[in-house]
Structures are given as C-alpha cells and as structure tokens.
Amino acid sequence: PSDPEPRHFLEIDDVSHEELLEVLDLADDLKHAQQTGEPHEALDGQTLGMIFQKPSTRTRVSFETGMTQLGGHAIFLGADDIQLGRGEPLKDTSRTLSRYVDVVMARLFKHDNVEVLAANSSVPIVNGLTDDAHPCQTLADLLTIREQEGGFDDVSVAWIGDGNNVGQSFVIGAAMTDMDLTVATPEGYGIDDSVIDRAQELGGDPTVTNDPVEAATDADIIYTDVWISMGQEDERDVRMEAFEGFQVCSDLLEHAPGASVMHCLPAHRGEEITDEVIESDRSIVFDQAENRLHAQKALLQWLLD
Numbered sequence: 001p002s003d004p005e006p007r008h009f010l011e012i013d014d015v016s017h018e019e020l021l022e023v024l025d026l027a028d029d030l031k032h033a034q035q036t037g038e039p040h041e042a043l044d045g046q047t048l049g050m051i052f053q054k055p056s057t058r059t060r061v062s063f064e065t066g067m068t069q070l071g072g073h074a075i076f077l078g079a080d081d082i083q084l085g086r087g088e089p090l091k092d093t094s095r096t097l098s099r100y101v102d103v104v105m106a107r108l109f110k111h112d113n114v115e116v117l118a119a120n121s122s123v124p125i126v127n128g129l130t131d132d133a134h135p136c137q138t139l140a141d142l143l144t145i146r147e148q149e150g151g152f153d154d155v156s157v158a159w160i161g162d163g164n165n166v167g168q169s170f171v172i173g174a175a176m177t178d179m180d181l182t183v184a185t186p187e188g189y190g191i192d193d194s195v196i197d198r199a200q201e202l203g204g205d206p207t208v209t210n211d212p213v214e215a216a217t218d219a220d221i222i223y224t225d226v227w228i229s230m231g232q233e234d235e236r237d238v239r240m241e242a243f244e245g246f247q248v249c250s251d252l253l254e255h256a257p258g259a260s261v262m263h264c265l266p267a268h269r270g271e272e273i274t275d276e277v278i279e280s281d282r283s284i285v286f287d288q289a290e291n292r293l294h295a296q297k298a299l300l301q302w303l304l305d
C-alpha cells in the first residue's frame with residue numbers, strides 16, 4: 001500500500017485548526033459508537049506497525065485496541081526486537097515497513113528520528129511520543145477538556161511543572177483552540193522558545209511564569225506531568241531539587257476551587273502530584289487516558305480514509 005504523499009502526524013500543528021476539530025468530532029462519534037456497540041470497522045483489513053524505543057502502557061494498548069475495534073490489526077515492534085536495534089538504519093526500516101503496513105506509529109527518543117521515518121515512508125507516520133512532542137496525547141487532552149468544559153471558549157488552563165514533550169505539544173494545542181494558558185515551570189525547565197513562538201504564530205498568547213500559584217489561580221484545568229521523563233533518569237537529584245514547590249497538591253488547588261486536574265500518566269505520586277489529588281473527585285486523569293483510544297481511532301481513520 002502506498003500513497004504518493006502520505007499525511008504524517010508528527011506534531012499537533014501538522015493538522016490545521018479545522019482539521020483538528022474534524023478529528024475531535026470524529027472521535028466523539030467513534031466514542032459514541034463504541035459505547036453503544038455500533039460496529040465501526042472503517043479500517044477493515046488495514047495494519048498499523050508500532051515501533052517502541054521506550055516503554056508504554058496507554059499508547060501501546062490504546063493504539064492496538066483501537067485498530068482491533070476499527071476492524072484492522074496492529075503489530076508491536078519493540079526497537080530491540082527488530083533489526084533497528086542491531087543498527088539497521090531508520091530510513092531502511094521505514095522504507096521496508098511502508099511496503100507492508102498501512103500506517104506506522106513510533107515512540108522514539110530523538111524527534112529528528114521521527115522526521116527521518118516520515119521522510120522515507122510512503123504511508124502515514126504518527127508520533128507516539130518523542131523527547132520533544134506528544135501530539136496524540138494532546139488530541140486526547142483536547143477531547144477531554146472539550147467534554148469537561150463544553151467547549152474551548154474562555155477555558156483557562158495552567159500547565160505546572162516540566163516544560164517537557166507533553167507540555168510542548170499541549171502549548172501548541174491550546175493555541176490552536178484559543179484557550180487561555182499559563183505555563184509555570186522552574187527556571188531552566190521551561191517550554192522551548194521555538195514552541196512559544198509557534199504558539200504565538202497560531203494566535204495563542206501563553207503566559208509564562210515561574211510561579212505555580214500565579215498559574216493555578218482561578219484555572220479551570222490544572223495539568224501536570226512527571227518531573228523526570230523517560231531518558232532523564234540520571235538527572236533525578238538535580239530535578240527533584242529544581243521542581244520543589246511545583247507539586248500539584250491540595251494547597252495549590254485551594255487557589256482554583258473549580259479546577260479539574262489532568263495528568264497524562266504514568267504519575268509519580270508524591271512528586272509532581274499527590275496521591276490525595278489524583279484520587280480526589282477533581283481528578284479526570286482516567287477519562288483523559290480513555291480518550292487516548294477514541295482520539296487515536298479518529299486520527300487513524302482520518303489519516304487512512
């Protein structure tokens with residue numbers, strides 16, 4: 001199977017504002033179909049290849065289950081189980097996979113490498129997380145916020161903690177949906193300037209601060225992620241010190257009495273978020289996790305239809 005010019009999804013702004021809303025609307029429809037037991041097998045006979053250089057629970061299981069529900073099939077390709085792990089170049093891996101499967105999802109370390117996959121693929125490449133971006137997570141986040149708040153207008157969101165891959169894609173997604181975003185990170189751990197520039201070019205105006213209370217105050221949504229991402233384990237001690245004061249805890253939530261709390265998971269309770277908060281009725285983290293399934297099914301169907 002080959003499309004001469006496949007559409008890739010490496011970053012959330014690889015789709016336009018209108019296309020993003022199309023995918024979210026399709027996700028709503030597919031969620032309804034799944035919940036009511038209505039067949040929705042638009043990808044009958046199609047195959048997704050899934051390359052993983054890092055561990056995963058949600059991404060792996062939601063993509064694989066999603067393909068099954070859409071009538072297709074998914075193949076798990078641990079990077080060390082395929083020849084990539086023995087040094088086969090990514091470009092050869094990509095050209096080969098393109099001859100077999102209809103779409104590839106990849107979770108890699110370096111963002112440049114997902115671009116190498118895309119440049120050498122005749123089928124769509126979907127970014128399942130790199131060190132710089134996690135656009136599939138953002139799709140699910142936007143679906144969750146729209147469900148929770150009834151839309152994006154006048155929604156105020158605080159990103160608190162590390163300016164990491166999940167945060168960077170979310171900053172772009174918030175700009176595309178015109179939400180009011182404040183990002184609070186410790187100095188030296190901010191969202192990359194190029195990402196803030198992109199958000200501004202897309203019409204966003206994120207407020208950037210080092211004060212978690214300023215960000216949290218009167219927010220509708222408070223969103224955090226781990227302080228130590230996959231691949232940063234050696235930085236544990238220095239990061240733990242840098243992020244002191246940035247924990248999403250009940251004291252912080254007092255500044256946002258109406259806020260729902262989001263986390264992409266996996267969470268490290270006692271670090272970026274307390275057990276009390278994640279278990280409280282403010283937490284919508286498992287709705288958010290579920291929405292990975294619906295959002296990605298929509299993305300796959302949209303890319304392949």
Ligand code: CP
Pocket residue numbers: 055056057058059060129137264265266
């Ligand atoms: N949020 C997320 O991507 O989780 P996994 O690492 O479990 O896939």
Ligand code: NVA
Pocket residue numbers: 129164165166225226228229230264265266
């Ligand atoms: N920022 C985290 C997200 C995991 C889904 C990481 O990269 O490890």
